Amino acid sequence: MKDYLYFPGCSLKGAGSPYEKSLLAVFRALGISLTEIPDWNCCGATAYLSVDADMGTVLAARNLALAERADGRDIVAPCSGCFLALSKAKAMIAEYPDLRAKVDDALGRGGLPYEGRVAVRHPLEVLLKDVGPDRLRKSVVRPLKDFRVAPYYGCAILRPYETVDSAHVPTVLEELTRIAGATPVDYPHKARCCGGMLTTGVQSVGLRLAEILLDAAKSAEADAIVTTCPLCQYNLEVYQDRLCRSTRKDLRIPVMYFTQMLGLAMGMDERTLAIDQLFRVPVLACPAGGRA
Amino acid sequence: MALAVEKSEASTASWEPRIVAFFCNWCTYAAADLAGISRVKYSPNMRMVRVMCSGRIDPSFVLEAFRSGADGVLIGGCNPGDCHYKEGNYKTMRRAMLLSQMLQDLGIEKERFRLEWICASCARELQTTVNKMADDLRRLGPLDWKGV
Amino acid sequence: MRLVKTVKYEADLDATFAERVAAQPGGERIWDCIQCGTCSAICPVSLYMDLTPRRIVGMVRAGFRDEVLNAVSPWICTSCYACTVECPEKIRITDIMYVIKRMAMKESGHHRFVVPAIEEAFVAMVRKNGRLTESRMGIKVAAKSGLRSALGMVPIAWKLWRKGRLRLLRVERMQNPESLRGVLAAVEDRRPAPPRTGSRGSPAGVKA
């Protein structure tokens, strides 16, 4: 089985820890090894680009260079923010020679050559392209029967690069959901911004976007929202109570990671998958699962 | 006389590569016309010689061009399958392959001799091809070849 | 009623502004804009913007430097890239928003607004530790964002802590952040004026 380098990013060490736990568990079970990039640094996210583009790019590029030095295997970047920051740095450096010069110069100081060899991958890609639907299906021991899932893609894995899936009609999450034996529900905005960027700064706007999404998922009678991004997960999950109060709508719905969904279908228990760390634990029709 | 004067003028000026380009009348020459009509600027180092078909280009033309001081030779013809004379460009292709090999044996870098399929509406492609070749030749420097 | 004068004299415009934006990576294509408004219409937050993305591009081209650099719009941009994907002229509007944010930070007094403060706090922390500690970030942000919203965060923080997703004592740090600082310093050496950073924190600690 193919092995990968692993870029966890800061979120997965914080509020996004359930993502990391479930991801590692699922990949281990599938026999895929993830080697953490030695002494990786923050990807720079969007904040750095707003303050200093060159540094933001260099910051991300350092991780790519570290990966090259490590052995140049594909990088798995589960956090959408990191995934985009790394992909973008790679693309921009390739496109703009003078940016490339700055990067070479800066990394050169630290004796880190950058060639742009490594590919930046999202776990979804790895699961569906590298592992492949067939192997995944085989690994499913407990199909999540009658479990209605609202797949939520967020932005960064679809736009602007469309490497993981089509920006207009994405289908990978639906495919994974079916593989897990669950039922994907169709609802609008599955790739619309969740507002997570704003719940810190301009909360009213951020919450409004979250509300629209939760509402859409609820009216599609989903049992849970499945996300690919720690920020989206956080944003859609933690404000639910507040939104219920302010909008007088029932917007309570579990928000889980696709890795947790797959893990459940693979028969793992909720602790291993850190499902007990979610604010709301999805209720599964199939008994074997039990509940936290 | 006049000619000699011109030459010396040219040589005293900062060196610029000289590209002789043989273009077929139907595709690449038409592309050059289109470049003109649409004001697509490209390096003036390239000087066109029009022939009816790229298949007309006798290897001796290319050798003669190099011998008389060209730093690069560019042949432009129709895309495979588009030849105005059925298959002239296939013959060009075969000849060019042999010729390119031979030129390298004679110590002429392969960047100095190029065969490109440039269609009648490919003004942009013409521009990039010519500019790229001019740049390559600037890097390679003058070719001083006295012939075989 | 108060009358507002809407004339703009050429002298009030910044003739070089458009070039400066266009010179930044991603800014090149502003000249291709046909003012169709697709960016504004697809933008999930344009309805909260003082200047829609289309107007931003139009005004950048026309040299409305002050208006653009003092606009709230770039700070509301969630950088979801919908505009960039939809633009019929392939203009990278999101990148242009970044360009404007950077210029605003340097050239306008935009720090009344909380978002840039958060961004800078973020940057400062990364420069220090090489990584972000959400709990610490959260505290900085809460401190800045005023009592009400800070209090609003308490129950959430409490719940996160109970669920083991908020570790107050732990600080995320590289083994040797110096290696990173060296690299970043190198970037600064290449240019005359170092960019301004320094923390003016505010709300919840989530990295985007």
Added chain:
Amino acid sequence: MTAAGEAPRIGVYVCDCGFNILGAIDVPEVVRYAGGLEGVVLAKEYKYMCSDPGQDLIKKDIREQRLNRVVVASCTPTLHERTFRRVVSEAGLNPFLFNMVNVREGVAWVTEDKARATEKAKALIRAGVRRVALQEPLEARSEPVNPNVLVIGGGIAGMHAALSLANANSGAKVHLVEREPSIGGNMARFDKTFPTLDCASCILTPKMTEVKIHPNIHLHSYAEVVSVEGYVGNFDVTIEHKPRYVNEDLCIGCLKCVEACVYRDARFPNAFDLGLAKRKPIYIPFPQAVPTKVLIDPMDCLYLKLGKCKKTCVDACEKGAIDFAQAAVRAQVKVGTIIVATGFKPFDARRKPQYGYGTLPNVFTALEMERFLSPTGPTEGVPSLKDGSLPRKVGIIHCVGSRDRNTNEYCSKVCCMYSLKLAHLIRERTGAEVYDFYIDMRTPGKGYEEFHEKLLAEGLKVIRGRVAEVTTSALTREEKGHLIIRVEDTLAGFVRRIPVDMVVLSVGLEPQSDTQQLRRMLNLSCGREGFLQELHPKLAPVSTATDGIYIAGACQGPKDIPETVAQAGSAAAEALALVHRGTVEVQPYTAVVDEAVCSGCQVCVGMCPYDAITYDADKGVVHVLEVKCKGCGVCAAACPSSAIDQKHFRNAFVLAEVAGVI
């Protein structure tokens, strides 16, 4: 006649072309330089060499200065070589003792730096002078032109061209080939035409019938051109007739067979109605179809599919026209000229998923709307929603697949006007409120802007903004159950969400999907966006790089009916001009053999794509059959002993030019 022998007395004329050349090249300097070149007796500059005074200048010098060679440095030879050859021959000089140097398209228009442009112009003229000094007199050959004309495509363009040609009674027979079962093209699908709102079929149907009955037109419907060989004046064309499984000569179009078909009701999508209406396996595409002959779709017909059926149609046909054994047949025709009028393909709206075509109900393309609005269409002229009710609000979205670098960069030109037309008709038929969403309202053309204003006066709601998406996700009560159009009202500077019942996508025009095969078959070229390329955008808009082949209508680029018809007319005129002249001049650039040198190795024989070279066994040399030789020169390049050379492109000439440019 100047003998090639005597010492060259060359006249060089450098054209300013107004400021086109003068602005980019130091012309006086170039003239000064040219004057000093070997063999040059005079060098002159003139504003416009192609103008009458310019031409007279050359003639005068030839006579008075006894010039025996002429070089004109101006635009590309493809534009004016003919002109100046005529000029020199009028002054008694052999036209092939003239040489044209391309300093406009070749230098002035493509060079940034004036000094370097001047240097390049000098080099090209130097080469031109050296070449012309060697050139020898030649006689142009002429070949007869077959009077028959092939017209490919039976839309409005093809029909109009065919009729213009046929009405000339030039003795020319017109072969009109249409791949669909009926002629009429897209125009036959329309109800009304802008800006006059006259009924399309009222003006089209008579033309269709006329085409059918015209003695000079041979209509090949449900047929395709599969191969074209030969050259201007005499093309050999192969046409394949697809089987209708109905004998065209016997069928009288009574449609009894259709009634009799074992399928009681129509259940197969009718292509003419874009699948919106149904037909039986045996059918005519639409009531006014020409020819009015039924055909059977082998994919749907029980007998052709499974081999068993009561064949009630056969019994119903008194003429015994139905013939299940029918197979594709190929016909050979000889023509002298060809007019290509293959039209366009509407943009596939599925390529813009954000507009919901194919996924959301009541989102239609403009062409579908044309059918809804047609009295003979699926809804008999009154567009209705999927549930049968009438729409109360309709949104028309412009520029779908146009002005968009993600699909087609170009403007499709006709959409603004047809959108306005559709808006008018929809309001007229349904009373619905209609919104037009546009980027720029483009209505140039006679009576077009007036039409635009008429629509505004009628109360059409126009919103300047490109729609971002059509969604069903409602945020307010009145949005529920509607299609919501998200757009920025760029004139108001506000984002708006407008609920409607029906959306019409004004899809752009694209090249036919098989344009590339056609291009190859006819040796044409295509522009960057894939439409067929005209010889010159202004001066030769319907000619192509291949002599004797002309283009008309939307196959050359998006255009409306008036423009299409105008082009068809001029294409017909171009073809008729050739037919009328009866002969075409063929460049005498043929190959010649120096029998003294020829070793008889016959390498050339295999090389010639036209079998123009034969081996003379007793002499041990090869001969070139001039009539067969097309003048590519491949043989000359191949000859190991350079015994073969090409007239006007002799090795010596090319080498002189090469030495000159360096």
